[in-house]
Amino acid sequence: MSIKLLHGAHVPHRKNTADLAPKRMPAPAVVTVPMSMNIGAPAKPVVKPGDEVKVGQLIAEAGGFVSSPVYSGVSGKVKKIDEILLFHGGTCQAIVIESDGEQTPYEGIAAPTVTDLDSFIEAVRNSGVVGLGGAGFPTAVKLKVEPAKVDYICVNGAECEPYITADTRTMLDDSELLVDGIKLLQKYLQPGKVYIGIEDNKPNCISKLRDMTKDLKDVEVAALPALYPQGGEKVMIHNTTGRIVPEGGLPIDVGCVVINTSTLVTIARYVKTGMPLVEKYVTVDGSAIANPQNVIVPIGTSVKDVVDFCGGFRSEPKKIILGGPMMGVSVPNTDAPVVKNTGAILALDAKDAAPPVTTACIKCGRCVSHCPLNLMPAAIETAYQLKKPEVLKELKVNLCMECGCCSFVCPAKRPLVQVNKLAKGELNKYNAKLKAEAEKKAAKEAAKQEAAKQEAAKKEATV
Amino acid sequence: MDNMIVSVSPHIRSNDTTTTIMRDVLLALCPALIASVVIFGARALLVAVVCVAACVFFEWGFEKMCKRPNTITDLSAAVTGLILALNLPVGIPIWQAIFGSLVAIVVVKQLFGGIGHNFANPAITARIVMLIAFAGPMTTWAAPNFADAVSGATPLAQLGAGESVSLASLFLGNVGGSMGETSALALLLGGIYLIVRKVISWHTPVAFIGTVFVLALIKGGLTFGVAEIFAGGLFLGAIFMATDYSTTPSTKSGQLIFGIGCGLITCLIRFFGNYPEGVSFSILLMNILTPYISKWTASKPLGGVDA
Structure with a gap:
């Protein structure tokens, strides 16, 4: 490769949890599922208080073209539909569900019929998936492109933020689904080439995916230097394909589509089994966390419940961050729910949180x-x-x-x-x-x- | 749990602070300081201590007077003091050294708004003021400890007069000159440390020294070229003063232009001017051009479309 890489910063890696396979936490007593978990219009609830719901059942439909449906991550009863405060100061509706602890899957779950691009995009839309790398942009909207325009697809496994290893675990533990996802993209978007961009501080992910994709045509695992922010969309495109997204333009304007590894795995899982996005791999770490680890969390679970599952706090937390320390959002309390694009919960002690x-x-x-x-x-x-x-x-x-x-x-x-x-x-x-x-x-x-x-x-x- | 600290990302910061950067510069100046004591005796240490103490005092005093936040702990005043000291002859009267510190800190730095706001290098400007105000003491060169000579004619004066100069003495610093400028070796060690620590980049020093070397090579051949870069204040200026953050361009291409400009002016003064040395003047003149160089070499946003 003769691409002159973009500038970046040598941030600490702190991938303490990279070797810890995610553990599924038991369903919390209550989940609070915000309707605004994506860029664009919030979802519209289709359930009412008192309704029984099961895991994977639709609880809110997309509220517009740039929107995404929401499915229940627990089985139980809808308690209320509440107004909650969002991190940026606005408010949105949230469906509060009391879990019965059974985690009974919804009986209507069935693999969708995917035969062409339209039915594939429809499946992506119905899977409830949004950009899980952090952006939260509805993936179906992003993938609605003319296949003729797609030269490159960049599967983003950079995971350049410190601490977070949720995508690392996805690449290691769900690599078969990831390969299925790549095949789906190749079949329906017909790119010239697929790059899987991974920072070189994850050599096991690189070798595993190289091994698993060696028989696929036009798929290359690109080992990118561990220089933050390799996972930024424009950075990923530039450092793999050499192309530059123009001001005001979209990746597709330069023939590129970027998709996060966890996003792709969610799509592949939905196409294979019909199970939509109902839970997330979340890295729980930071100086105030007793036992840093990766957890499989039903969407809507509060930070407090996730941290309790991880053995609580080691010391008094002074800052709670949803996401990584470079771009994540700090929240005022531990009631904040895990949403679709939450990849990490970080709790920092007084020393690390000091301004x-x-x-x-x-x-x-x-x-x-x-x-x-x-x-x-x-x-x-x-x-x-x-x-x-x-x-x-x-x-x-x-x-x-x-x-x-x-x-x-x-x-x-x-x-x-x-x-x-x-x-x-x-x-x-x-x-x-x-x-x-x-x-x-x-x-x-x-x-x-x-x-x-x-x-x-x-x-x-x-x- | 409530009452968490809420702030805008990023939530982690690098360990580097202004203080750690200035501490690195002080460390990088230590070889030159040690060399000056070895070459010119204990009075070199006295001059250094006086300049550092005076600079820190003036910074503290002026900020106190103006009710500005106290910045002496960022060590930038100490750096200015040490660089100024290394730019003075060892025999400089103490009151003149204190006066120079006053000019550097109060006139050149604080009156323009303090750290980051001054457009000219405080130590350089103070040295030039002193050179003009105290022409005698500022050009009275003590003989180095290991030389037979009684007075230390500077190598640049000797080169100008067509005399030959030992390159080994020049490199080690066993020649006449300002306290800290004579030992190219000691300054080079400091420069390498700063580049390794990423406090400065190689662009300015290499462009500056390279330009002087090439021009001297053209004028007088290889030996003359080598002698010209080891002699005078070139290493001290190119490594420690032409790399000052607020008075020089911050883009790499701007730094190359700055260095080449400094080299050109230095050679013009050395070869054709009345002064034997032109490093200080060249840096000050290029300081004045810095806003323009910065404007010409502003980085182009990736994917930016002209409106």
Whole structure:
């Protein structure tokens, strides 16, 4: 490969749980299943309080094109449909189900009939799967592409976030389903080539998948350097195929489709057995966790129940993160439920959770030299502080994927990702203002022309 | 459980801080400091201690006066003090060294907003101010301990006069000059440490020293070329002052341009100017150009589409 790899940061790996096969936890007493677990419209509940549900039974249907149905992860009784607070401050509906502890599978579970692209996409949609790597974008929408356009499919097994080993375990323990999934993609999307991108800190995954795909045509396991963020969609595409997704474009614009390994396994399992997405491999780790391990968790289980299953806390937790430490979301309490795209629960003790001391920028340029997308975070910060949205536009803050490299490497510990997020908001406002002004101007111009026309018509009439 | 700390990602940070970076620079300057004591005697240590103490004091005092947060623990003032000391002749009167520290910290650094905001290198600018204000003491060179000579004419003056200079003495530093500039070996050790620790990149020093070497080679052949890069303040300037973060470009291509520019100006002054040495002036002049170089060499966002 002669691709010049994108920049990144050498984050600690901390893959403490890589050798621990996931253990299935018993059904918790109660699960709280949010309707908003994907990018796009929330799902619409199809059950009501008092209804009996079983594992794999539909409890909410997709709320639009960019949406995804939800299935019950436990058997039991719907207790209520509640309004809950989401991490980002909004609210959404959530179905609260009391488990009977039996985990009886739904009798209507049956493998779907998949014969062509449309029925495959339909199956993906019905499986309830969304981007399990963290993005939570409904996979069926992503896969709805013209096969003629697909040159490459990148199966994303990078798992570049520290701590998380859920995808590692998926690649090791569910490798047959993963290969089934690759065959499905090859059959229905007809890519020229399939890359399986894995960071080279997982040599066992690389050798296992090389061995299992050696008879498949046009499948290559790409060992990527363990340089965060190899799993970022644009980074994965660039570092495997050498292609660059243009600003405002989608991977398919450059002939690529990226799909996470766990997502693909879920699809393959649904096509094979009809069991939709009802549970997740979750890595439970961090300095405050007594026994770090991988757990198979029904969706909707609270952080508290998962941590209790892992032997509770070693020391008092000060920060709970859903997802990895680079891009995960910190939540205010342990009631937060595991959702479709939760790959990890991290609990940090007081020492690890202590906020860093921020000092003045020393212009070392590390934020620039580590940014995978070649952005200039320090310059963006200055432009944001000076309230110059036109400079933010020039600096292309809109491209930022919030991977966290800049904040991670900053010796002055400046909150660069936070500022980028805020700056994007400012830029959106500025763009909206520009658009409104342009529209106003166009309307004015049109009115003027109209008036001139009428004037001319009048003149003609009088003559 | 409630009341967890909630913050924006990322939730882990690298171990590097401004203080660890400055500590690395101080460590990297130690070989040169030791060499200066060996070559010029204990007074070199005294000058170094005075400059460091004065710089730290002025930083603390000025910030106290302006009610700014105290930044002496980031060690940047100590770095400025040590670099300034290594740029002075060993016989410099103590009050003049203190005056230089005042110029460096208060005038060049703090009046422009403190760490990260100054556009010119504090130590370099202070040295130039001192060179003009105290021309006599600043160009009175003590003889090195291991030489037979009574006064230490600097090798650049000797080269300028067409005399030959021992390359081994130049490399080890057994020649006249500023305290910390004479031993290319000691400075090189520090430079390698900084590059290995990723505090600086090789681009600026290599471009700077390389440019001087090539131009000197053209002018006077191989021996002259080698002598020119080991002589004077080139290594000290190229490794420790042309790599200062806030006063030099942060992009790699910008650093190459900066280094080449410094090399060109240094040679112009050395070969055609009235001063025997031009490293300080070259860095200061390129400091002034830095905002433009940064603008020209700004990184291009991946996949960015021009509106």
